[in-house]
Amino acid sequence: MSQKTSFPKHEIRVLLLEGISPTAVESFRAAGYSQIQTYDKSLPEDELRRELAAAHIVGIRSRTQLTAGALAHARRLMAIGAFCIGTNQIDLDAAEMAGIPVFNAPYSNTRSVAELVIAEAIMLMRGIPQKNAQCHRGGWSKSAAGSHEVRGKTLGIVGYGHIGTQVGVIAEALGMHVIFHDIETKLALGNARAAAGLHDLLARSDIVTLHVPETPATREMIGAAELAAMRRGAHLINASRGTVVDIDALAQALRSGHIGGAAIDVFPVEPQGNADPFVSPLTGFDNVILTPHIGGSTLEAQDNIGLEVAAKLIRYSDNGSTLSAVNFPEVTLPEHTGSLRLLHIHRNVPGVLSQVNEVFSRLGVNIDGQYLRTHPKIGYVVIDITATQAQAAAVRDRLAAIPGTLRTRVLY
Structure with a gap:
């Protein structure tokens, strides 16, 4: 059954869970949203479903x-914000x-992850993890043996995206x-160079750092064979996804001494x-740095995430723009000053757009502008009109009745 909504900002309920940065709350308030409910933690399933039933916008972390x-109970929900990188915790298809x-x-x-990786690279090359562990046990190993500067050493970056490139720039500065x-x-x-392939990179690097997404192709992409291809005594850093490294194979390579040390922030x-x-x-393992998936967990990063995701949610709610949505047709829209804007989300089947346009023709409402994008499963059409609110409501009701309609909304 299609959903049709049209209401002023002060009636839109925003639900923010898991201690999302206050910058998000400030952004919503500055944009005119007053009904904002926040929780410091995730909610038990029953309570989550009750809250979702009343929410129009929800923000979560991991x-x-x-x-x-859970989404089946969210009849009013019109947008979801993942205040993090990953979206595995959301059923994107649903x-x-x-x-x-x-x-x-x-x-x-990005910067927070890159700084942690560089810090870990230095600590591993200096043998600090094991020296730290010895001191905690009352030991004292004052020696330069096995301790190296990172200057002049080779860093191999697997996955040269936003984080990988920043890691490379900082590493070159060192x-x-x-x-x-x-x-x-x-x-x-800078002076970074592409390796001939993964195994070429592994064979040439003193430190290998992983920055790849979680896909079937990256699952255990660093296994026993890849670890054996690394230089003896080289170090491995993984701050990407826990499924990328075969942890048992890594433990064996550390035990044998082939891998000199590791820093792991994510786990299967x-x-x-x-x-x-x-x-x-x-x-x-004294020569392994273990961190609890906190590569991007700095106050600066959380503040930036709060600003970024809140801005996207507000722009969609106010304007209808879906730029950078991970599961939706992307539409970048101009402001609609002087016009009312109708949003029509529908199953991507033949004939829907012609039926949409027929509604305007029958009601005698002129279209000022129209924008359409489609995904394999859904279509998203945005129509700007010059009309009264009553006329817009009538159009919305007719659009909601079109077979295949998922959701309609009027932006005043």
Whole structure:
């Protein structure tokens, strides 16, 4: 059944979970939204569904699971913000077929991740993890053995995207040689050079750092064979996705001494909350830095994420623009000063647009501008009109009755 909504900002209810940065709240208030409910943590499923039933916009981080079942209770929901990079916690297909665009923050924590990676590279090359562990146990190993500067060493970056390129730029400023491997042809920054392939990079690098997305192709892309291809004593850093490295194979390579050290921020299985135990084959290695998936967890990054995602949600709510939505046709729209704007989200089947236009013809309403984009499953058409609010409401009701309609809305 299609959803039709049309209401002023002060009636739009915004639900923000998991301690989202106050910058998001400030952004919504500055844009005229007054009904904002915030929670410091994720909610139990029953409470989550009750809150979703009343929400028009919801913002979450990584712990809240917006499954198809949860979204089925969100009859009023018109947009979702993932205040993080990943969107695995959201059923994107279910949201799409409910006419709900999902926005995330793919770049706002880039610098935070890059700084952590560089810091870990230096610590690993100096042998600091094991020296730190020895001191905590009352030991004292004052020696230069196995301790190296990063200057002049080779850093291999697997995945040369927004984070990988920043890592490379910072590494070069420290005097490192940078090589990279990516499945797509990328323009090198600074003096970085593309490796001939993954195994060429592994064989040439003193430190290998991973910055790839989670896909079937990247699942355990660093396994026993790849670890064996690395230089003896080289170090591995993974701040991308937990499924990218075969953890058991890495533990074996560390145990044998072939891998000199590692820094791992992401794991195949992670605790659901801070009170849950962390279990990994990598615990107990003095030469391994383990961090609880906090590569992008800085206050600066969270503030930037709050601003970025809130801006996208506000722009969609106010304007209808869906630029950078991860599950939705992307439409960049001008302001609609002097016009009313109608949003029509529908299943991507033949004949819908002609029926949409027929509604305006029958009601004698002139179209000032029209924008259409489609995905394989849904279509999104935006129509600007000069009309009274009563006329716009009548048009909206007719549009909502078109077979295949998922959602309609009027922006005043």
